[in-house]
Amino acid sequence: MGDYSDGLLMLLITGIILFLIYRTFRSWVRKPFTLRSGIGFEMNEEILEHPAVNMLEQAGYEVLSDKLKVPLTFKVDDQVFHSRLFIDYIVVKNREFYIVRISRERLPIEWTGSGMRKDFLSFLLLYPDCAGVLYIDLEQETIREIVLTAGESEEDEIANE
Known part of the structure; x- marks a missing residue:
């Protein structure tokens, strides 16, 4: 016994x-997915069916959160301005987190350095712990990974020639 x-x-x-x-x-x-500075948000665990979710899962990503609204407040002198960033999904693959943006017909992306800075830099700077931003083009059924790297500027390249 x-x-x-x-x-x-x-x-x-x-x-x-x-x-x-x-x-x-x-x-x-x-x-909660937080920034080093302490700004964060709660995950939205209710994930609705969407073609983008299927594309992400087929590409090996696990969808952790559905659409999020990240409130922002700017103080200029004594005036306060409010804005927000919209994130379509938060996903993870190989223990790396990604912010996901879905293409919108009325907001096309300009695939130039300045266009990507305008559309993606705010996400990449606010969430430096993310591996990058995934941009899903539903019409072309593609997923593009945007990563911010410290590279040489055009002036540096011209000076090196």
């Missing part, structure tokens, strides 16, 4: 430890 109860006790302890590890991991994945 002693050997049987020892085995049962070990099994119970192992089960409790595995449960605690599972809960810790789950709470870590679901914790």
Whole structure:
């Protein structure tokens, strides 16, 4: 009887430890996505069916959050201005987080350096812990990964020639 109860006790302890590890991991994945500066938002865990979700899942991404509105407040002298950023999805792949933006017919992307700065720099600077921004073009059924890197400017390239 002693050997049987020892085995049962070990099994119970192992089960409790595995449960605690599972809960810790789950709470870590679901914790608020925050900036180093402390600005953050709560994940929207209700993920609605959408062609973009299917594209992301087929590409190996796990969708963690549906559409989010990130409020921003700017103070200029004594005036306060309010704005917001919209994020379509937060996804993860290989333990790297990505912000997802979906193409909009009325807001086309200009695929130049200045166009990408205008459309994506705010996300990449606000969320430096993200691996990048994924841009989904539903019409062409493509996913583009935008990553901010410290590269040489055009002036530096001309000076090096």
